[in-house]
Amino acid sequence: MKLDRRREFEANLEKEGLELETEDKSDSKDQKTYFLKIHAPWNVLATYADVLKIKVPFKTSDIPHGQDVPLEWLSRPLRLPEHIMRPQPDYFTYPFDKSKTDFFLITDKDTFFPPSTRNRIVFYILARCPYYKEGQKDRDKTGIKRLLSNGTYSAAFPLHDCRYWKRARNAECESERYNLYSHWAGFLCFYKEQPLNLIRKYYGEKIGIYFAWLGFYTEMLFFAAVMGLICFIYGLLSYDDNVSSKEICNADIGGSIVMLTLFLEIWKRRQARLEYEWDLVDFEEEQQQLQIRPEFEIRCTNKRLNKITQVLRNMNMNTISLIVACIIGVIAYRLAVHAAFASIIKDPMSKIQLVGRFITPQLATSVTASCINFVIIMILNFFYERVAVWITDMEIPKTHLEYENRLTMKMFLFQFVNYYSSCFYVAFFKGKFVGFPGEYTYMFGERSKLRNEECDPGGCLIELTTQLVIVMSGKQIWGNIQEALLPLMRNWWTSRKGRRHTENHNSRWEQDHVLLNFSQLGLFYEYLEMVVQFGFITLFVASFPLAPVLALFNNILEIRVDAWKFTTQFRRPVASKARNIGAWQEILNAVAILSVVTNAFIIAFTSDMIPRMVFLYAYNDDAGMRGYVNNSLSIYDISQIRPYNMPEERGDWFQNSTTTCRYRDYRYPPGHQKEYKHTMQFWHILAAKMAFIIIMEHVVFVVKFFVAWMIPDIPSDVKARFKRERYLIQEYLHNYEVERVKLQLSASFITEPQSELSLMTDKHEVLSECL
Structure with missing residues (x-):
């Protein structure tokens, strides 16, 4: 068969x-x-x-x-x-x-x-x-x-050029692969510019556009990393002058955002320049529509069943429901582990000593929960990738471009919920629905005894940072292991004898055959990895200014690992064209806009910046920030606590003489006519938070649109060169057609008089005979 x-x-x-x-x-x-x-x-x-x-x-x-x-x-x-x-x-x-x-x-x-x-x-x-x-x-x-x-x-598969590790002995053999390996794929070339024109010539425009975007993104990360590093160092140096931090860390008491606004606007200009230089300006309109997917030609009929759409919608809801279920499971784990840690510690003010460092129950819970959450994310990714591909295959898109754009949107939505949901929980939900002593809220009802999580005494910002560092760093480390070690090990296992023996014992096609196949979606996963990283460093950068620094070091390594992988570990992919980065452009733009909202809410609701500012300018009586911690704590009468909410009376900290406890909130004390109701300071802070969000969003969006208006998408010199090239093309075509017509006319002058003479002779003979 x-x-x-x-x-x-x-x-x-x-x-x-x-x-x-x-x-x-x-x-x-x-x-x-x-x-x-x-x-x-x-x-x-x-x-x-x-x-x-x-x-x-x-x-x-x-x-x-x-x-x-x-x-x-x-x-x-x-x-x-x-x-x-x-x-x-x-x-x-x-x-x-x-x-x-x-x-x-x-x-x-x-x-x-x-x-x-x-x-x-x-x-x-x-x-x-x-x-x-x-x-x-x-x-x-x-x-x-x-x-x-x-x-x-x-x-x-197409064949690579000759050997990449040594220049070809035969002068007729192309050595572009060797040049790419020598000047691009080596890690010691990390500070060098990328040979984009050679990448485009060898691999095609689509891969060339990817590396151009990745290189530009890494360049822009340098400026964001510098700003983030400055913010972090300033925070360390100003710690001794931060009165509220001292009060929180005092046992007697209890215990900047860098927006990549210019990134997309400047990339549009860089992309327009590449479109002109690589002859991609009219590609999408003219050529792409001709490249119909064979699957569409085979499977597409005149009628399309609505059942497919219904199945897809149900699958989307089911997969998202699975993500939500995993998030709830992690939250339940956090509650149970925190309760276990709290029960181990006899004295709530004591700490667990581990490897010379002190770890609080909140921090231990946050770290272990973040690690478990990262493992769950990696497992779910395996299933979501296949679900997204299966859904897109069932839709039978007409062209390759349409297929990739649809798959891109589905995959990113899955990844967005999968990667960022835990960070959104810590940033915007944890500690917001706790209640207060005597009126605590429970996750699964009072019988579950799983009280909704509270933030650390210093706030949820440190826990958000912990979550972000573990998930982001873990993903980058695991991604580099997958991209570098796995292809190397698989190729070694396939070739058995190692690459050094292939020169004398294998033909060129056999050398390429043992390499890994670069699938049609190989570049898609490279984009996805970087866009997910872009989300981490923009959506939550207010909580962790060093995120761009981690991303910068990762991307410097990423460029060279990808270059090494393409040049040495993968078969040569089929060259294809692409005018731009496709649907990823719109996704990046949406993430950048959403990041303005998320960072505004993080600053307003997750950090203590707004409460501190309100206290400083409205409630401090010219005493600076001294007394802020005491002002932010409310009082509760212990005698009013319900029996099942009553803390265990262990140790010396809980004496019979203790009649009140303190908790983080702005509520009236017991005995007040508005007992345990929110104070006016609470409403002042809430109004200040909402005002800050509205003002920050409007200012950033105005700046963003102003910058977009000031910076044209296409550089003026590119426009001028493009217009001149169009003019010259028309002129050369006109001259070519004129010369062609002249040649045809000159040829006709040679042949036509002879034919006319012959015709006249024939007519003369006929007339003579008639006469």
Whole structure:
């Protein structure tokens, strides 16, 4: 059965004009695997380049590439050699037309189309070629993807260049892979610029856009990291002057935000420049619509059942419900563990000594709960990824771009709830629904004895920071392990003998065959990882200013790990085009807007900034912050506590003479006519919090929109160059057509008089005979 499929498929490929060459299994390393090599001759490349409207050069560009930058010598150590940064000259390009081959700069047909374009065309044919016999029509028997899924073929991939660890001995062998490994994939190159043009030439525009975005994002993180580090250092240096912190830490008493506003606006300009330089300006409108997914052509019918939509909606609700259930489970764990720690400690004011450090029950509970929550997040990710792919497959999107955009939205929604829900709980819900002594609220009713969590005496901000550090750092560490160690170990296990032996004993296709396959969604997961990180450093940066610092160090490593992985551990992916980062652009914009709201609420409701400001300016009587802690604590009569809420009378701290206790809130004391009702100070603080949120959001949004208005999405020089290129293209096309008409006319002047003379002679003869 498989042999018949291969025979029909390969016969249809030859009908398309492709040239096939089979390597016998006896020549392979395992003596079991056949390798089928496919070559696309000029006629096939020209035909499909015309179909796909691939832009090719027709004249060397005479537009200056850039201007001299003042003090350029300062950036010289960061620069790469010119032949690496610009592996080919700039050209004016135009969509290929097979009928106008003399219009284009074709000096050598074998090298006119670069390898990335050739493998893109070949894969386009493979994805649409049927494997049923002539005369039959079976839409399900189409494309290399189905042949791979049913085991007819084991793999299909473009070949890498020659060796990456050593320059090729053969001068004719392309060495772009070696150049990428030497100047890009090495960790010692972390301070160097990325060779984006070489990445684009070797891997295609889609991968090139990803690394351009990742590099730009890392550059912008540097400024955010500096600001965050300044805020953190200032906090440490000003600790001794913080009266309220001293009071909280005194046993006798009880115990800046960096917004990446400019990031998206400046990235739009960088992206517009790349679109122009890489000929991507009109790609989405003209070419992308032609690249219909084979799955759509096979499975799509004129009618689409509404049952699919209903199933999808139910699945979304079920998966989100699963996330909510896990969050509730973690909350219940936190309550139970906190109660266990509290019962172990005889004296509530005492602490557990662990490895020379003192850990309170609240901190121990927070750390262990955050670790468990991180493990649950990693487990749920495994299921959510498959659910999102399954849902998107059922929708049968028409194009690859539409498929990726739909999958992107679904996957990010799952990841958003999965990663950020615990942080949202600590920031906005924990400690907000506790009640007060005698009227405590319980998670599952009073019988459960699981009282809703309270914040640490210093507030919930430190617990939010703990949650953020563990989840964010854990994700980054685990992600780097997955990206670096797992591919290395899997490739080692597959090759068995190690890469150093492959040079003498394996052909180029066998060397690539043992590498990992870079799936169609491989780049999707790279974007997802960075966008989730972007959410961490923007949504909750007010609680942990060092988040951008951690992200910066991670991304410096991430760029080189990804480069090393692409160059050495993965098969060469099929080149594809992309005009921009797609749906991720809108997601980043939405996260940036949401971050303004979340940080405003964190500052207002999670931190003590607003209560302190109200106390300082309205209730301090010119005494500074002295007495703030005492002012923020209310009084409760112990005799009014219900029996099951009564604390255990252990130790010396709870004596019979003690008649009152203190708790964090602004309520009237016992005996007051408004006993245990909120005081006016509570309402003043609440009004101040709401005013702060409204003012902060409006100020930030006004600044954001003003910056967006001031900074155009497309640089003026790019607009000018684009208009001039369009003008020159029209001029050259006009001249080409004029020359073409002249040649046709000159040819007609040579042939037409002879035909007219012959016709006149014939007429004369006929007339003579008639006369």
